Amino acid sequence: MSKEKLIIFDTTLRDGEQSPGAAMTAEEKLRIAKALEKMKVDIIEAGFPISSEGDFAAVQGIARTVKDSVVCGLARANKADIERAGEALKDANASRIHTFIATSPLHMREKLLLTPDQVFEQAVDAVKLARNFTDNVEFSPEDAGRSDLDFLCRIIEAVIDAGATTINIPDTVGYNLPDQYGNTIRQLIENVPNSDKAIFSTHCHNDLGLAVANSLAGVMNGARQVECSINGLGERAGNAALEEVVMAVRTRQDLFPCDVGLDTTQIMTCSRLVSGITGFPVQPNKAIVGANAFAHESGIHQDGVLKSRETYEIMLAEDVGLNSNKLVLGKLSGRSAFKDRLEKLNIMVDSQEELNNAFRRFKDLADKKSEIFDEDIQALVSDFKMEEAFSEAIKLVSVKACSETGEMPESCITLMVDEVEQTETSQGGGLVDATFKAIEKIVESGATLQLYSVSNVTEGTDSQGEVAVRLEKAGRIVNGHGSDTDIVIASAKAYINALNRLFGDSVRIHPQAYEGV
Numbered sequence: 208m209s210k211e212k213l214i215i216f217d218t219t220l221r222d223g224e225q226s227p228g229a230a231m232t233a234e235e236k237l238r239i240a241k242a243l244e245k246m247k248v249d250i251i252e253a254g255f256p257i258s259s260e261g262d263f264a265a266v267q268g269i270a271r272t273v274k275d276s277v278v279c280g281l282a283r284a285n286k287a288d289i290e291r292a293g294e295a296l297k298d299a300n301a302s303r304i305h306t307f308i309a310t311s312p313l314h315m316r317e318k319l320l321l322t323p324d325q326v327f328e329q330a331v332d333a334v335k336l337a338r339n340f341t342d343n344v345e346f347s348p349e350d351a352g353r354s355d356l357d358f359l360c361r362i363i364e365a366v367i368d369a370g371a372t373t374i375n376i377p378d379t380v381g382y383n384l385p386d387q388y389g390n391t392i393r394q395l396i397e398n399v400p401n402s403d404k405a406i407f408s409t410h411c412h413n414d415l416g417l418a419v420a421n422s423l424a425g426v427m428n429g430a431r432q433v434e435c436s437i438n439g440l441g442e443r444a445g446n447a448a449l450e451e452v453v454m455a456v457r458t459r460q461d462l463f464p465c466d467v468g469l470d471t472t473q474i475m476t477c478s479r480l481v482s483g484i485t486g487f488p489v490q491p492n493k494a495i496v497g498a499n500a501f502a503h504e505s506g507i508h509q510d511g512v513l514k515s516r517e518t519y520e521i522m523l524a525e526d527v528g529l530n531s532n533k534l535v536l537g538k539l540s541g542r543s544a545f546k547d548r549l550e551k552l553n554i555m556v557d558s559q560e561e562l563n564n565a566f567r568r569f570k571d572l573a574d575k576k577s578e579i580f581d582e583d584i585q586a587l588v589s590d591f592k593m594e595e596a597f598s599e600a601i602k603l604v605s606v607k608a609c610s611e612t613g614e615m616p617e618s619c620i621t622l623m624v625d626e627v628e629q630t631e632t633s634q635g636g637g638l639v640d641a642t643f644k645a646i647e648k649i650v651e652s653g654a655t656l657q658l659y660s661v662s663n664v665t666e667g668t669d670s671q672g673e674v675a676v677r678l679e680k681a682g683r684i685v686n687g688h689g690s691d692t693d694i695v696i697a698s699a700k701a702y703i704n705a706l707n708r709l710f711g712d713s714v715r716i717h718p719q720a721y722e723g724v
């Protein structure tokens with residue numbers, strides 16, 4: 208049996224724009240509207256046409272361009288607003304006028320300065336007038352979440368008789384809890400005599416972080432339209448996040464009696480577009496569209512996901528438009544994820560011992576650096592292979608480098624040379640120079656430095672520095688490489704690597720590891 212449809216009404220361009228700082232130009236709104244249309248959103252609330260000439264133009268532009276989604280404009284329950292909305296929408300392929308008036312005792316008394324009977328009358332007149340422009344009219348009793356249920360039933364029955372086809376129940380200030388909101392929807396559907404002539408809709412705000420939960424409770428109790436916005440953008444703490452509502456309904460098809468018709472693979476594109484245009488970043492741990500929503504860093508989870516994705520994932524990253532999930536390597540990762548990454552990078556390890564060795568170095572690096580990128584692993588393994596390939600006559604034990612304004616930089620280095628520990632200190636033009644001089648005090652190689660270069664392996668100040676050193680002695684030239692998050696240590700490693708190659712060429716173990724060096 209096919210399920211009933213859950214209509215997705217996107218209000219990013221109307222309620223979303225009410226977020227302080229989120230104002231958009233008509234051109235930006237049109238770009239977002241096209242992305243929403245591509246995602247197959249059923250209804251796009253494009254704006255509030257009476258609010259400004261710019262917003263009128265934005266709604267008109269969207270109405271003239273969008274063909275596959277219904278384009279909606281908001282209007283207060285008065286003649287001027289409704290006529291302006293009708294005018295902005297007149298060229299739309301399919302249009303809706305959304306008219307509203309507050310029904311809570313507080314709003315009627317303090318804000319509108321109207322009696323309930325006056326509000327009742329204004330609501331009915333507004334809906335009747337809106338029907339002159341379109342047969343698709345939505346009515347919202349604003350602040351329904353704090354309105355009297357009997358009054359709501361009375362006004363809703365009357366606006367349906369007047370021609371409203373959708374009844375939206377706004378929890379305008381995000382005051383309701385899920386059970387309460389769900390109950391309100393159910394009771395309205397049960398008690399309004401002509402409720403079968405309209406679709407009931409949710410419009411929940413996130414003041415208590417309950418917008419999505421409340422919307423879903425509304426759906427469970429009979430609502431068949433959800434008003435929501437990309438990234439949960441909206442007045443104050445925002446509206447229900449479209450991506451969360453849609454993916455909850457999709458993922459829990461075992462529970463929901465209805466389904467959405469959206470192309471969910473467009474979700475990430477829409478989220479990034481809205482975030483880029485408004486300048487509102489998406490928090491990394493945001494459900495569905497946050498950078499970490501499909502990323503795993505801890506070893507036990509990574510191992511589980513590599514064995515079977517469902518162990519720690521309830522949705523496919525591909526379903527929201529990502530290329531894949533992500534295993535992020537960091538200090539909490541384990542061997543399974545490390546080995547998997549080596550394989551993906553086509554880096555061969557010859558034995559379990561070699562893997563363990565590389566893994567230990569990776570953990571050391573991860574203690575210093577918050578995220579390990581592929582380039583870090585490549586640098587780390589190539590360092591390790593270099594050391595393995597040559598007999599290490601010279602090993603770095605420690606470096607202590609000191610730099611102070613007005614003083615000559617000084618470096619104290621301890622090396623193990625042919626199993627004998629030796630320490631020397633030297634000053635130099637800089638810390639790297641001092642370090643190289645201290646090494647030479649011990650080794651006395653007689654080599655000349657032909658090239659020194661340092662590059663960052665990845666972005667950021669915690670990136671590893673990758674140092675290349677070229678030494679020449681008696682016409683023989685060797686290159687050495689070293690990497691570390693500390694450039695002085697990376698330089699010392701590279702210099703020592705070159706010295707080992709200069710002196711230890713005859714005892715190479717794996718010459719193939721050096722091809723191209």
Ligand SMILES: CC(=O)SCCNC(=O)CCNC(=O)[C@H](O)C(C)(C)COP(=O)(O)OP(=O)(O)OC[C@H]1O[C@@H](n2cnc3c(N)ncnc32)[C@H](O)[C@@H]1OP(=O)(O)O
Pocket residue numbers: 222225255257258259282283284285307308309318319320349379442
């Ligand atoms: C819950 C919601 O999200 S509602 C939508 C909120 N969005 C916006 O307000 C954004 C766009 N708003 C605007 O650009 C302006 O507020 C306008 C153009 C709509 C109105 O501007 P102004 O005429 O200067 O009125 P102002 O904003 O100061 O006050 C609102 C007026 O509308 C009245 N009003 C509020 N809601 C309604 C309603 N649903 N139906 C009829 N009148 C209403 C108020 O009582 C007040 O009337 P008053 O001026 O006689 O006291």
Ligand SMILES: CC(C)C(=O)C(=O)O
Pocket residue numbers: 222307347349350375377378379380410412
């Ligand atoms: C205009 C109405 C639907 C609204 O945004 C609200 O009440 O939150």
Ligand SMILES: [Mg+2]
Pocket residue numbers: 222377379410412442
């Ligand atoms: Mg709202």
